[in-house]
């Protein structure tokens with residue numbers, strides 16, 4: 168049986184961020200990943216580094232997201248040094264556009280609530296009326312009644328980020344094995360026996376970073392990971408010259424020229440197929456926000472399943488029953504990539520999650 172010091176289970180954005188961060192901390196893990204056609208939120212996301220309205224009724228999460236957004240530039244630079252890839256980070260602020268007074272009020276209420284719950288330490292924001300919004304973004308349509316603006320928000324090229332993390336971790340010496348789905352984890356005296364089709368590995372420490380797969384794996388090491396899959400549609404248009412002067416929660420132009428329109432939050436997750444009815448709702452809302460979009464063709468539509476915890480807040484855990492088994496599960500793996508590689512991974516390398524992460528333990532679900 169192969170014997171290892173550290174194994175990361177899952178090679179999506181979360182597993183790759185942690186593995187790269189571990190490598191930077193001097194620990195070279197093995198990454199065991201699933202198959203190419205597995206559900207991978209990391210290939211389906213909208214690419215936002217986003218803090219607006221994050222952490223409503225969970226101030227620790229609001230501050231955690233804000234912290235990640237702040238250290239993202241440092242991560243992008245380090246990742247570029249390690250991988251030779253520029254992930255196209257742009258953090259120049261972003262708008263959430265409202266198409267009714269009720270929507271604007273609800274956005275305002277959420278932002279004010281986050282500000283109050285974080286005692287003003289959360290992300291800065293402004294609520295703009297119709298004319299203020301129009302002044303900032305002259306292309307908005309007449310249906311836009313106002314917006315919320317936060318200077319902390321940004322976006323990246325999400326597929327390039329995923330690729331860069333894989334290149335960087337492997338250049339630092341991390342071994343990556345796709346098609347190695349772990350089917351059982353058995354805690355033993357000197358670590359954990361990981362088994363799957365045709366392999367058996369003894370690893371002294373492990374990190375569960377298997378996205379939706381964490382739900383099944385966590386109980387094998389005395390942890391819980393209540394997850395639901397929330398389906399999201401994303402549309403992308405043909406490439407065009409720079410057209411959208413601003414970033415918004417649901418419309419963004421990528422550095423390659425396509426305009427992404429997103430992203431639905433659906434509770435019917437019975438299958439992954441895209442729906443023309445839902446795509447039409449997204450497209451029509453986008454055209455009401457930026458009417459010039461009606462001149463572009465949508466060339467691709469995809470869907471993905473978000474990795475959503477029961478309360479929407481990430482889970483970071485270290486098994487009390489089986490020390491050496493760590494768990495990382497979250498939605499917003501793009502936004503939190505900086506925290507995962509620069510903060511969480513060094514803590515896992517040192518075998519102890521920081522006190523500030525204790526509020527993120529899945530123990531909160533058993534209270």
Ligand SMILES: Cc1cc2nc3c(=O)[nH]c(=O)nc-3n(C[C@H](O)[C@H](O)[C@H](O)COP(=O)(O)OP(=O)(O)OC[C@H]3O[C@@H](n4cnc5c(N)ncnc54)[C@H](O)[C@@H]3O)c2cc1C
Pocket residue numbers: 176177178179180181182183199200201202205206207208209210211212213214215216217347348349350376377378379380381384398399400401430470471472473474496497498499500501502503
């Ligand atoms: C439509 C949509 C829009 C989004 N937009 C944004 C956004 O704008 N900003 C943002 O920050 N986040 C966004 N997200 C969320 C973000 O994409 C996810 O948080 C992130 O990709 C999760 O990464 P992950 O590695 O946990 O999961 P995944 O990408 O799902 O990867 C899990 C990996 O684990 C592997 N695996 C599973 N089981 C096993 C096993 N037993 N053994 C070995 N390997 C296993 C799988 O093969 C897979 O490679 C969005 C998600 C969606 C779906």
